Amino acid sequence: MTDPDDLILVTRGLTKEFGGLAAVSDVDLRIRRGSIHAMIGPNGAGKTTCFNLLTKFLPPSRGSIVFDGKDITHDRPDEIARRGLVRSFQISAVFPELSALTNVRIALQRKRGGSFDFWRSEEQLRPLNEAALQLLEAVGLAHVATVAAGELAYGQKRALELATTLALDPKMLLLDEPMAGIGREDFRRIEALIRTAAANRTVLMVEHNLSIVASLSDRITVLARGRVLADGDYGTVAKDPAVIEAYIGSGRHG
Amino acid sequence: MTVPVLSGSVVADLVLPDDETVVRRRYRATFLVLALVLAIAPFVAYPVFLMQVLCFALFGLSFNMLLGYGGLLSFGHAAFFGLASYVGAYAAKYGGLAPELAIVLGALSSAILGSIFGAIAIRRQGIYFAMITLALAQLLYFVSVQTPELTGGENGIQGVPRGKLFGLLDLADDRMLYAVVAGIFLAGLLFVYRIVRSPFGQICKAIRDNEPRAISLGYRTRHYKVLLFTLSAALAGLAGATKAIVFQLASLTDVHWSTSGEVVLITLVGGLGTMLGPIVGALVIVSMQNYLANFGAWTTVVQGAIFIVCVSLLRGGIVGLVQKWTGRAL
Numbered sequence: 001m002t003d004p005d006d007l008i009l010v011t012r013g014l015t016k017e018f019g020g021l022a023a024v025s026d027v028d029l030r031i032r033r034g035s036i037h038a039m040i041g042p043n044g045a046g047k048t049t050c051f052n053l054l055t056k057f058l059p060p061s062r063g064s065i066v067f068d069g070k071d072i073t074h075d076r077p078d079e080i081a082r083r084g085l086v087r088s089f090q091i092s093a094v095f096p097e098l099s100a101l102t103n104v105r106i107a108l109q110r111k112r113g114g115s116f117d118f119w120r121s122e123e124q125l126r127p128l129n130e131a132a133l134q135l136l137e138a139v140g141l142a143h144v145a146t147v148a149a150g151e152l153a154y155g156q157k158r159a160l161e162l163a164t165t166l167a168l169d170p171k172m173l174l175l176d177e178p179m180a181g182i183g184r185e186d187f188r189r190i191e192a193l194i195r196t197a198a199a200n201r202t203v204l205m206v207e208h209n210l211s212i213v214a215s216l217s218d219r220i221t222v223l224a225r226g227r228v229l230a231d232g233d234y235g236t237v238a239k240d241p242a243v244i245e246a247y248i249g250s251g252r253h254g
Numbered sequence: 255m256t257v258p259v260l261s262g263s264v265v266a267d268l269v270l271p272d273d274e275t276v277v278r279r280r281y282r283a284t285f286l287v288l289a290l291v292l293a294i295a296p297f298v299a300y301p302v303f304l305m306q307v308l309c310f311a312l313f314g315l316s317f318n319m320l321l322g323y324g325g326l327l328s329f330g331h332a333a334f335f336g337l338a339s340y341v342g343a344y345a346a347k348y349g350g351l352a353p354e355l356a357i358v359l360g361a362l363s364s365a366i367l368g369s370i371f372g373a374i375a376i377r378r379q380g381i382y383f384a385m386i387t388l389a390l391a392q393l394l395y396f397v398s399v400q401t402p403e404l405t406g407g408e409n410g411i412q413g414v415p416r417g418k419l420f421g422l423l424d425l426a427d428d429r430m431l432y433a434v435v436a437g438i439f440l441a442g443l444l445f446v447y448r449i450v451r452s453p454f455g456q457i458c459k460a461i462r463d464n465e466p467r468a469i470s471l472g473y474r475t476r477h478y479k480v481l482l483f484t485l486s487a488a489l490a491g492l493a494g495a496t497k498a499i500v501f502q503l504a505s506l507t508d509v510h511w512s513t514s515g516e517v518v519l520i521t522l523v524g525g526l527g528t529m530l531g532p533i534v535g536a537l538v539i540v541s542m543q544n545y546l547a548n549f550g551a552w553t554t555v556v557q558g559a560i561f562i563v564c565v566s567l568l569r570g571g572i573v574g575l576v577q578k579w580t581g582r583a584l
């Protein structure tokens with residue numbers, strides 16, 4: 001399915017220290033183009049920090065990041081997003097006072113280039129409504145298109161965040177616990193959605209729910225105390241004694 | 255909460271709560287009523303008092319736009335009001351510029367200063383941003399004190415000629431000047447409306463709501479914030495320069511921190527994020543200052559009390575309260 005040598009994201013020695021304490025240390029990631037790659041690990045393992053480094057929301061202490069053949073180690077976060085590496089947040093991130101449709105439209109608006117035209121009417125954005133509504137429909141939110149995002153239920157906010165991210169049509173998606181806080185009834189829908197979203201792009205996903213990880217991902221990287229503990233497919237990783245040790249040691253079970 | 259049921263095909267009928275056409279219709283009505291009130295006002299109140307209210311309302315409008323739509327709290331807006339006041343007064347008195355040019359020059363100077371102060375302050379968030387704007391404004395205040403050859407020091411620039419608008423309309427007549435000031439105010443109102451309901455305004459609101467998310471969508475948020483700050487400074491400058499022509503005076507009070515405080519007061523008392531908030535706030539604060547002037551220091555105390563009441567009891571200010579009663583956005 002995916003060419004093992006076609007890597008879209010490669011990190012070398014990625015390290016982040018907070019006051020001498022390494023939250024992420026010496027992480028080498030190799031992510032294949034077109035794959036769904038899961039990153040798992042106990043709480044505090046450094047998964048979110050890793051995402052923050054990849055998107056430059058935090059500057060790395062050491063190491064390099066190559067995305068799609070270009071060194072992005074020194075890029076700004078907005079530049080990285082424009083290159084097609086787009087993240088979601090562990091705590092759902094929407095624009096609460098804007099309607100669900102406007103939320104998605106903010107992402108669609110970016111294709112216009114810079115939106116510095118303060119002298120133009122919002123009517124300019126009307127042609128984007130159709131596409132925005134379709135994206136909402138795909139995540140099952142068309143019926144709340146006009147509702148302010150802040151008033152949506154938690155699961156709906158997560159779905160909206162996903163729709164907004166997909167509106168950018170990124171090359172690669174970073175999803176930080178997309179299933180957290182999602183009710184049972186929406187579980188399958190979001191899972192299917194991630195699968196659809198991954199059809200023509202790469203997904204790197206942090207997820208605690210191991211059954212989702214097992215069913216969705218092609219490859220898994222296990223992180224513990226900031227270090228890569230194991231890397232491989234689900235079968236290999238699940239049998240790894242170090243992984244079992246880390247999970248039991250931290251009191252967390254899949 | 256009533257939610258229309260939608261499908262992909264009915265997108266043309268889609269009515270957003272923040273939709274342009276709906277909002278425009280609603281605001282047009284409010285705007286026309288306001289214009290009518292302004293037309294009648296000089297027959298029932300002193301034009302000079304009204305002009306003072308309108309200048310501060312315009313000032314409030316600029317602050318309201320920045321905080322309400324950009325989430326940026328400036329404690330140093332007097333810098334832009336004051337600089338334009340000095341520039342406008344100087345240009346009209348010593349440069350012999352026509353009043354409209356003096357006002358435009360004042361507003362432009364403030365826009366430039368705004369882009370510089372904005373670019374510096376935007377590097378910090380929240381209260382740190384506010385403190386930096388305050389510090390920069392204080393810097394301008396001290397420069398104004400130290401350069402009496404330009405600013406007239408304690409005396410300010412007095413006896414600024416009102417001149418003739420476009421070389422035709424004699425602004426020495428209070429009624430005539432009032433009409434011009436009312437026109438400037440209404441134009442300012444439309445200017446703000448255009449900005450906050452433009453593609454640019456949408457991004458500003460998104461940044462206000464959640465800046466990291468806006469960055470993660472690929473927006474270079476700093477540039478948007480600096481532009482909004484610059485536009486707000488230009489508007490504050492428009493207010494300051496107009497004030498200098500109306501009162502024929504530019505003084506240290508215009509750049510003083512208490513003027514920065516006043517615009518916060520006006521906006522919050524009137525109602526943050528509302529169209530009529532700044533004018534209602536300005537009406538309340540300016541009236542109070544005029545009527546309480548005899549009580550000296552007590553003016554400040556009463557102002558403080560009203561401020562506390564408005565902020566703690568009326569979260570949307572006076573206009574916010576009326577909005578709640580009438581159920582329509584004003």
Ligand SMILES: Nc1ncnc2c1ncn2[C@@H]1O[C@H](COP(=O)(O)OP(=O)(O)OP(=O)(O)O)[C@@H](O)[C@H]1O
Pocket residue numbers: 018023041042043044045046047048049050090
């Ligand atoms: N800004 C920061 N300053 C200091 N320490 C931090 C900072 N951000 C994260 N850390 C620390 O880094 C470590 C890794 O945190 P991180 O949030 O990356 O873990 P995680 O794997 O995402 O955990 P979870 O599963 O709970 O989301 C933790 O010990 C955390 O306390």
Ligand SMILES: [Mg+2]
Pocket residue numbers: 047048049090
């Ligand atoms: Mg995390």
